[in-house]
Amino acid sequence: MQTPPRTFWRARLVVVCLLVGLCEQAQAADYTGPLFDAHMHYNVEAQQPHPIPDVLGRMQRSGVRAVLANSRPNDGTRALTEARAQTQAAGVAVVPLVRLYRNRDDYGSWFQDPTIYEMVQAELARGTAAGAYRGIGEFHLYDSANARGKVAQQLMALADQRDLVVLAHVDDAAIDLLMAATPSAGKTTRLIWAHTGIGGASVERVRGLLVRYPALMGELSYRPGLTCASAQGGTVLCPDWRALVLEYPDRFLLGSDTWINPRWQYYEAQMQEYRSWLGDLPPVVARKVAWENGARMFGLPVQP
Numbered sequence: 001m002q003t004p005p006r007t008f009w010r011a012r013l014v015v016v017c018l019l020v021g022l023c024e025q026a027q028a029a030d031y032t033g034p035l036f037d038a039h040m041h042y043n044v045e046a047q048q049p050h051p052i053p054d055v056l057g058r059m060q061r062s063g064v065r066a067v068l069a070n071s072r073p074n075d076g077t078r079a080l081t082e083a084r085a086q087t088q089a090a091g092v093a094v095v096p097l098v099r100l101y102r103n104r105d106d107y108g109s110w111f112q113d114p115t116i117y118e119m120v121q122a123e124l125a126r127g128t129a130a131g132a133y134r135g136i137g138e139f140h141l142y143d144s145a146n147a148r149g150k151v152a153q154q155l156m157a158l159a160d161q162r163d164l165v166v167l168a169h170v171d172d173a174a175i176d177l178l179m180a181a182t183p184s185a186g187k188t189t190r191l192i193w194a195h196t197g198i199g200g201a202s203v204e205r206v207r208g209l210l211v212r213y214p215a216l217m218g219e220l221s222y223r224p225g226l227t228c229a230s231a232q233g234g235t236v237l238c239p240d241w242r243a244l245v246l247e248y249p250d251r252f253l254l255g256s257d258t259w260i261n262p263r264w265q266y267y268e269a270q271m272q273e274y275r276s277w278l279g280d281l282p283p284v285v286a287r288k289v290a291w292e293n294g295a296r297m298f299g300l301p302v303q304p
């Protein structure tokens, strides 16, 4: 018996609807809630091309409601905290960190330079117009063995004792070495792992570190292998990262990492890219990664 044409077309319509339905599901709407920029530099070379009204405008247009601010040298962070009227008008909370770098030369020697330890202590004692510094960093270790440097070890112990947050651009081996230098052996150390392994530590290794160190947080800028193209041409988390973020929704943060001036030019595009892949996550998880995890770390309101 031949298929009656009407039934045939009805069946085709059902298939098309199903496909369209799936397409709509995959092209989830972008995340529209607040963002916490947990990796923001306002370095000396950014301040002339991007004065404070310019950077605040970029944050405001991006829906960024708080920034973890640090700069080389620390004057940039202090200038942001002193521009209280402007930051409040823009609706941006500034959470200051002490950076370990007075200049570019310090990147390669801070971990064994006692004058850096003195500078950090002086900055902590001085504080900012937005109150006490809440942590130290970002610092870099291009060779994980330098985590054994005397000043690196002293700063980790200091952070642990004073409940300061540490923002560290290091590899996975250095995470273990830095945590070992703390009085709590990393059990209470509030370390934000900048880029969560920019060298590509495996998802399994990242999971193992999250389990081992309960207060370790992963900041996701520049993380290789994080995002994949969706079938519809959008950006989504790659399956292994999506699974990890769903497993540990309280342990991840986003950042702009404005380490060079072009990052300021692309600030809004970067935040839009985050909104795109956040939209593919369950809304509760997206909001945690986008805002609540950072807000919780620094006592900011869950509803900014």
Ligand SMILES: [Zn+2]
Residues within 6 Å of the ligand: 039, 041, 138, 194, 257, 258, 259
């Ligand atoms: Zn950075």
